[in-house]
């Protein structure tokens with residue numbers, strides 16, 4: 001009994017708001033029909049729609065929009081006095097305001113949902129223990145667009161609630177929301193593409209085979225950028241003992257960075273060399289490129305999260321790659337390539353290392 005009382009007490013503000021919306025609509029209809037054609041009272045239906053946005057679902061809002069348009073047309077048909085031409089123009093303006101307001105509110109809701117999804121994903125990523133330090137900065141970085149979305153959402157609501165609604169300002173607030181939501185999701189997509197959100201599943205695997213798989217996947221990008229690729233893979237390597245998929249994600253990221261570093265230069269031949277060697281019961285993989293190289297100030301920051309020199313870059317690739325390699329028991333570092341360009345190297349344990357330990 002108490003739960004049904006609780007449910008009914010929860011529902012009563014909803015019913016009250018719905019009743020207010022109906023009363024407001026009836027009042028607008030009476031004024032719109034009772035006054036002459038020159039009075040465009042129907043434009044106030046837009047305000048009703050803004051108010052109803054807090055109460056109704058998306059479908060409910062579309063139905064309400066259709067009702068508002070319907071009663072606006074009905075009102076113009078039965079208004080007894082005034083200039084009919086002015087009435088038609090006013091009706092057109094009112095209907096445009098009703099439709100635009102509904103459209104903007106629906107878009108705003110979609111943007112809010114996108115931000116909500118991004119936040120939920122972020123929570124999942126934050127649970128990964130091995131990337132703990134990194135997730136703090138990822139959380140910070142994703143929270144910035146989310147906070148901006150909330151601020152722009154509030155501004156958008158204020159512009160819509162004005163009478164008449166300031167649709168232009170609302171539209172630009174909405175555009176900011178969509179941009180920020182896009183930024184938040186691209187950060188998360190990049191993080192997710194490098195981590196499966198799980199600690200490493202360490203297994204034995206044939207290292208060179210894993211490298212060749214990644215290179216085959218990256219081949220189209222390498223060919224498209226006119227890069228000459230060579231491999232020097234030591235055939236006598238012991239089995240690697242690490243998470244194969246995570247290691248492949250790191251290799252893919254280093255190859256992609258090498259491709260991007262070479263895309264920026266056009267003066268010399270684009271050459272990429274991938275080598276694997278055994279060292280102290282570990283395997284060391286190196287990716288050499290003939291790209292822009294690493295200047296001292298880039299070197300100082302490039303492993304920091306969200307540090308990038310690229311216009312479209314996010315700057316999490318290297319920091320996540322390093323965290324992945326370390327959680328697999330290896331190390332990742334960079335050097336200048338003596339022939340120009342850069343070399344990125346990482347080590348992974350083998351079954352021999354494990355046997356020794």
Ligand code: ADP
Pocket residue numbers: 257258261289291292293294298302303307308309310312313314315316317318319341342
């Ligand atoms: P992003 O690729 O989004 O910028 P990363 O963390 O992968 O993020 O890289 C950070 C920065 O490190 C890059 O913006 C670039 O300045 C530098 N960098 C990475 N790889 C290379 C490379 N192969 N050659 C030169 N600079 C590189």
